[in-house]
Amino acid sequence: MFDMARRTTSPPPEDFEERIVDIDVSAEMRTSFLEYAYSVIYQRALPDARDGLKPVQRRILYSMNEMGLRPDRGHVKSSRVVGDVMGKLHPHGDSAIYDALVRMAQPFSMRLPLVDGHGNFGSPDDLPAAMRYTEARLSAAAMLMVQSIDEDTVDFKPNYDGQETEPTVLPSAFPNLLVNGSTGIAVGMATNMAPHNLGEVIAAARHLIKKPDATLEDLMRFVPGPDLPTGGLVIGLAGIRDAYETGRGTFRMRAKATVDNVTPRRKGLIVTELPYNVGPERVITKIKELVNAKKLSGIADLKDLTDRHKGLRLVIEIKNGFIPEAVLEELYRLTPMEETFGINNVALVDGQPRTLGLRELLRVYVDHRLDVVRRRSQFRRRKRQERLHLVDGLIVALLNIDEVIQVIRASDDSGAARARLMEIFELSEIQANYILDTPLRRLTRFDKLELDKEKETLTREIAELTAILSSEDRLNKVVSDELAEVAKTYGTPRRTVLLESSGVSRTAAVPLEVADDPCLVLMSSTGLLARTGDAAELAGDGERTVHDVLVSVVRSTVRGEIGVVTSQGRMIRVSVVDLPALPPSANPPSLAGGHPVAEYVALNPDEVVVGLGSLDPVSPGLALGTAQGVVKRVVPEYPANRDEFEVIGLRDGDTVIGAVELISEEHDLVFISSDAQMLRYPASNVRPQGRPAGGMAGIRLEPGARAIWFGSVDPARESRVITIAGSSTALPGTQVGGGKVSDYTEFPAKGRATGGVRAQRFLKGEDTLLLAWAGPAPAKAVSAVGKPVPLPEDLGRRDGSGVRLTHTVAAIGGALTGPGTEAAEEAPLF
Template sequence: MSDNPTPIERIEDVDISSEMQDSFLEYAYSVIYARALPDARDGLKPVQRRILYQMTDMGLRPDKGHVKSARVVGEVMGKLHPHGDASIYDALVRLAQGFTLRVPLIDGHGNFGSLDDGPAAARYTEARLAGAALAMTDNLDEDVVDLVPNYDNQLTQPEVLPSAIPNLLVNGASGIAVGMATNMAPHNLIEVVQGAIYLLNKPSATVDELMEFIPGPDLPGGGTIVGLDGVKDAYRSGRGAFRTRAKVRVEQLTPRKSGLIVMELPYLVGPERVIEKIKDGVDSKKLSGITDVVDLTDRKNGLRLVISIKTGFNPEAVLEQLYRYTPLEDSFSINNVALVRGQPQTLGLREMLTVFLDHRVSVVTRRSQFRLGKRKDRLHLVEGMLLAILDIDEVIQLIRTSDDTEMARGRLMEVFDLSEIQAEYILELRLRRLTRFSRVELEAERDDLAAQIAELEAILASTERIREVVAGELEVVAKQFGTPRRTLLTGAAPARVSAAQAKKVNLEVADTPCTVLLSSTGNLVRIDHDPAVGTGTLNTASRRSHHDGVLSVLSTTTRSDIAAITSTGRLIRFTPVSIPAVPAASVQLAAGVSIDEYVGLTNTAEKIRLITPITDDTIVAFGTRQGVVKRVSLADLPTKPDLELIGLKDGDTVVGATVTTDADELVFLTSDAQLLRFSSALVRPQGRPAGGMAGIKLSAGARVIFFTAITPEASVTARVATVAESTATLPGTALGSGKVSSFSEYPAKGRATGGVRAQRFLKGEDQIAVAWVGAGEPRALTADGRPCVLPNELAKRDASGHPLDELPTVIGGDINTALGRNEATESSV
């Protein structure tokens, strides 16, 4: 039989409904007051407050080294926060994230996470207090706030931090309690301080007046707040909502492709989430016109999300679709719930500022009272010291003749009329303090203490002086930790369309009439115009300031296929939709894009000779350096982006290409000043692989330098411009001569003949350096793009040229003539 008595069972019957109600109320109370909701005074939840307090107690100041986050978590959990380490570390991480808080309170070292990824474990990261955290915890040792016991009554912790920063508004807050939640947006510290000082000086200020200083939230990641109605509602009632948009600009990624560059995202939206939503939208056909999304974010350049747009799609229209279907536009619901005197309340802007200012007034008052008491106590001791030093010999004799400390203390109090505290302090002094220099120091300290006491008493006697101190400290905080506004505020509400309306939106650029110009220096320009209006007339100022000539011109539409013919005889397809457009009334060829880059030429020796529409009735004529001519039809071409139109011999190259009909005349001009014109009908069209036929008979050492076609209408007014030079001198050391003559003076001859002389060489000249044949006034440019002056008067066909001040390297046609404009009416534009 066992000696242990049988245990007596104790079973109590309880009502399940009562037990559940009591337990739920305890749980709800704990979550609301000890976890989820911030205090309206310092804007911190208990775990955040305990982290900052414990790190302050550990001496982890900004001028000290970082320590392991795990050590901080352990100290907080063991001494102040009786919960799991995961929740403590999560709160610590959030206090260090610059994309979460507008003014971070912890300086983290290591991987503290991003908008898309979580942080590393606490054993891998390090932390210390940020400078702003010192403003939150400053003066804790001066009885500015009440201290309460920790969870096991062995230590104390502050009920609230002194918080010189209006943290609730500046950094916001979020949390889910039982039956209630809070979600507050961050604001700009400088603006909040200005609003707080205004309310401090004018307690009756309205919300509208405060919004002149605090116009809206200022999110850590920037972005744009679209519409302020919801913000105004939240500032008045504590509840509201606003929409944020990413900051995006349209950028030319390549000469033929534009893109959207995302520089800032809505609050707490990460780039990976945006990329995922864009890909989902493209797969589900909700989004169109997007070819690729690349995240080029780095520490040097910050956020850079590149969204490539298909050629022919309007980037602005695509952006509107992205705002609708992706997190590039996001909403933020404001619910300003915080604890005020231990009770959860929904606060407007004015109420939040009032609670904070009342707290700061209390902190400054208690600090002043504490400092006043300390200084009075010190002054009392200093006055006693001064009394003792006046008769130090008697003091020493009195102490030496006393039997014990208590007798000495009593005799000092009796003889020198000292208090017990003064007498005790004198007994504990070291003899080295009893010097003459110590007396001077004590007298200076007495005077300084008296002045400080008077100042503190003046502050405590006046509520206005207390407000001045509060305002001054707020200004210091704003100057020290404030930064310029990051979020752009716009008053217009976001455009919201129905799903049916969204389906009707055309994202593609409209196929409108346009004119495309290729300049002599290789610039490509598009002129959009209404066919009923025409291209207009180029104004005189614009024409004179941009002397580039026209090499090729065509009328087409923005989405049509056009071809670029190169010096190697290649045809490259492209559309003019991405070519920079210029106003029809003031064409500036310099405003275009390099055609070599636009069509993607990789060989620097290959040049564009012609741009032309691809139609069944288009026939292109080629003229090569070796005098070969070929005509080829562009009908029934394969849809390949790159085709060969002429088979060239080794060493040969295309010097000119032009669109022709049988009624036109083909023109060759050679380096030995021979010009040949003959009917285009003498050259039958050939297939693409063919190498062409003899076009002009060249003399030994000569080469073709220019080839074109002249229409019957233009032949009467066409001009021939030639510039001669000497090959015996170094480039740039000798000038040449130039002449302009009428094309009608040159007789037509047969194909494969030698032509007629176009310019008589002066002494020392032996070749034509550059030439041009076409309608209108020729435009000449130097190698660095400066205009060259050619002779104004027309010379005879075989005359010699006039000396030139500068030698041009390229000659092209006049813009007005190329566009069919009437120069006589320029002054009216």
């Protein structure tokens, strides 16, 4: 134990008797700390359970009401409000007052804002502007808090210097503590109360008024859980039930997110609501940290598209190959998109801090509101009784106006006149004074009628108020009806969705990424790309019903890569997982859900895609054919660190017309030229070359002719050769032409670099082939928009002429065979 002595540092005068006061340090510290703790608890940190306000909030609303800052008036500078509150009622610094003012104006902090702010009042991530830049006035809901405060509904106490008075509590026409919640840290205790829906809370309060013995289960039928200003999801209601019963509990808040297509190629998560007190910047920062630290995968991009019109909108783009729902679960687990709210319902009741459940909170408010309405009714009845007393005296004066005037004129002064009026007409001093102060113009016959009507009204109102004060049932009904009117006027739909449990397993049970299963990559004649399952899933019955045909197919895996070959000899890498997956039930498959190839590769002017190739180094290799008759087999040694590269060295003016992934060297390589010559020979006749090589002679072309089609055909399968002839002088795509379907076996195999054999005899007006194709039967043709075009059914002679078609053909492809065939197992099929 230590003692502390208080001494003067300068020598005392001779006539001054030195006094030393011994103080026990522990007692002094105990007393000072308790005084400080009481001050923080009662004067700063904890709300009153009746009006749900801390002292600073109550003083702000009261001062703004006294200043006349009502919703129908203009805004004033916030600094003016802060100065008035600090100077008269709250001498604890301007920052504390302004912080409380700002919070009451933020719609994301309070379910029913009490201050109508004008200017930058901040966001969940940013601080508000300084008080000199913002303006404020009371909101319409705040007027309910101070309603009838001048009717002796609440007690007043002196302010800190005794020169002003302030209310100890506001009348509070709605349960503000439950509706807007509260948060505060005192000494040795804290409060953290969640906001609720106004309509639900009032419904529960009215039920408690009607049935005072209502159980917690009864009240929770009206108030199932919090309703947060920022919406979102509440997961798990067990903690809420505990909080409503004991005053303490926890629940989980989740952001509201939906899965949608954010680009034609990718899906994403659209976040429109965040947990309470969580801002988008905080979420964005955390996601970026996790992605950079490689603790979170599957996110390609993150954009904040929030604005004043659409509200919160975070767009999280998901990489192809990742399951959006699984990524969302990871975001819930690792980021503030899921937070825990700990309810601690500590509030002041009769000046003492108490932890209250839902029923106790409603009971305290209902009792307060009953007391407010009772005191208001007493005040109104007293005022009406006083007015009725004056009206009765004035009526007596009007009925005896001549005698009254004579008495007044015969009196020496006002005191004598008052005494004689009281004596002669049996009036009270108040009535006599009122008669003497009434102008003569009021003492007319018309005023007598008005006074009679006013007396009748006052008598009726006094009777009504007396009935309310004399009956608890009538008083309860008045309070209940007023609460119902508040709910009708200011109630809003629930924003927060309550869920018993998440219903979704964690990522341990839900795979984060798409499995690397085998698949086929497809390209249609209209330039659509897609991926699907194994070749057996593509099997059809030989009668393709979809509009469009496949012009290139290559085998890969979902998380693999393929190459897109262009007419300029370039191969461009494309990730297979980026391609849309066709439904496995499609039989035969439809590429209506595919995406244009231009979304995946950037093409130069006059450059087109001619085929697909595998990037697997163990594949047989890629075969290319050019318009000048060059053929090349490419050694599958592609650079791993480049997204695009050349696969053939083209001569000036030459272009690639076909690219196909070889399955076997026993397959034929086929050229068809514009002058109707077809040449086929085994792929083994072409030696594989490196990427820079320019290839070798594939077909000998006559002067003026060019190759128009190149591909690979399995000679062991039933195949067809289709040619369509027309005029070289017609505009492309404008003539129908004559088509011919021939059996592939009628064309003899010849050596590489020879001239081939004739595939179609030209008729009058025909001098070139418009289109040609060779592949497995049956063949299908489509127009430029993917519609089917009938082909001749009879097989013509190898060098026969064609039959005029009904529509212009833009592309030709083959039909897939049935399941279980060798061809289905050896895809690609074209």
